[in-house]
Amino acid sequence: MNFEYSQKSKDVQTKLKDFIEEHIVPVEAEFHAFQQNPENLWKRWPKTEGLKQKAKETGLWNLFLPEDYGSLSPGLTNLEYAPLAEIMGKRIWICELFNCSAPDTGNMEVLAKYGSDAQKGRWLTPLMDGEIRSAFLMTEPQVASSDATNIETSIVLEGDEYVINGRKWWSSGAMDPHCKVAIVMGKTDPKAPRHQQQSMILVPMDTPGLKIIRPLSVLGFYDSPEGHAEIELKNVRVPKENLILGEGRGFEIAQGRLGPGRIHHCMRLVGMAQYALELMCQRTLEREAFGKKFYDFSSMRQEIAKAQCDIEQARLLTLSAADKMDKKGNKEAKDLIAMIKIVAPNMAMGVIDSAIQILGGKGVGPDTQLAHYYAIARMLRLADGPDEVHMYQLGKSCIKKYGNS
Incomplete structure (x- = not known):
């Protein structure tokens, strides 16, 4: 590229x-x-x-x-x-x-x-137009949602309506007072082939039967006002026209949704890490210990040098994934997308942790965003698929390229 x-x-x-x-x-x-x-x-x-x-x-x-x-x-x-x-x-x-x-x-x-x-x-x-906000309801508390075929929420057609029953959590965006609609993933046909059981449907947030059980914090941060929620769906009825694309198309939609979203997440993580790098560089110029400026300590310089290398590597890898998506599509770029989803959150956690260590008490307090950014980076090792799922699929793909089986 x-x-x-x-x-x-x-x-x-x-x-x-x-x-x-x-x-x-x-x-x-x-x-x-x-x-x-x-x-x-x-x-x-x-x-x-x-x-x-x-x-x-x-x-x-x-x-x-x-x-x-x-x-x-x-x-x-x-x-x-x-x-x-x-x-x-x-x-x-x-x-x-x-x-x-x-x-x-x-x-x-x-x-x-x-x-x-x-x-x-x-x-x-x-x-x-930015007049409303929305939520995405996929993950469930009772099953390992890293394998989306486990999702149990039912979406059943009755006449001209779909009836939805289930419980979701980590429902992003659901707490925002401007949130008016959710995209819900659930099963329309449990007997269909494994990846054709799921569908996505639009559910207005004021639909009877949709109940927010509680807000969920991420390592103590609520990310107000949008936040995350645990939600009960009990005999929620919506018109059949609210189904997106058609029954059994949920995985197809999910793959179209997640590719670009992972680029966004990973580049935002690069931005968070860059923020952390800038803070620690500034701190080494401001502070002294044992009669020397922080920047004169070899350990400080090494941490900063390593952080800059890690950030640039993650940045270029993510740009490479974005470029391949543009030229070849999500499917052809799937290995690179898996790589950035593994690399970027771990990189950001490492750089932010170094910044916290160099800033000391200020790094863990409310005067910087380091603690919040660390929580976001740690959460993103789980969101949109945990590291282990991406490594499993990436390893399988790599073996197929160089093996005979």
Whole structure:
């Protein structure tokens, strides 16, 4: 691949950085103070909508969508979007301001690629306009959801409606007060071939029978206001037109959804690690111990050198995966996608841990985002498939290339 970004991507990167410096940096401390106040749990920061409107007017909107959606998207490729995800990853909370937050990004991609005209009109349009948020309900507490064929939630056709019963957890986005719709994965035919049992269906959050049991924290962080939830679905009825693409197409949709999403996650992780690297470099210039500046200690320099190497390796590997996805499609890029999903979270955890160690007490406290970013990186070793699943499939693929069986 050509590691030079396109001029289109460079232009958007410059515009994004300028917007952050002008509109976000001046209010960042205010945002974090709002978030750290327990009284504001599950409340939206009052300036969110105003900043979203400014971003939309600037053309920094729906940056992730790979196709041209007119004025609502610049039509960037995965490779062109990747550095933008890194920039936003340094301040992970800002993704929503550009309508680039998970799980909305994946849900919008699903609707754009697989949704009917009616589904797009009712849900995709307001999502792309940033008027509503959405949730994704796949993981279940009673089964090992790393193998999605285990998922037990039932989706049964009765007349003109599907009836849904089951329990979900780690339902991303479900706690947001603006969350209006969920994409639910469940079984429509338990007797079908293994990968044709699952389907995806749209469920409005105010549907009778859908009940939020509790919010879930990630290593103590609630990620308010969107958060994660445990949800009960008890005789939830929705029109049969809410089924996406058709019965038994859930795995097909999931694969189309997860490829780009993993690029987004991994480049955001690169951004978080870059944030950590910058903090530790600054700290070595500020602090002294035993009569020497931190930067004069060989151990400090070695940690920083290793962190920079690890970040650059993960960055280039992720860009390579994005490039292959653009040129060959998700299926051909599956090995690279598995590699980045293994490498990026572990890299970010290592770099963030080094930054915490160098910053000392400040690194574990509320004055930086290191503790929160560490929690996110650790969670992403599980989300979108745990390391072990990706290594199992990648190892199998590698053996097939070089073995005879």
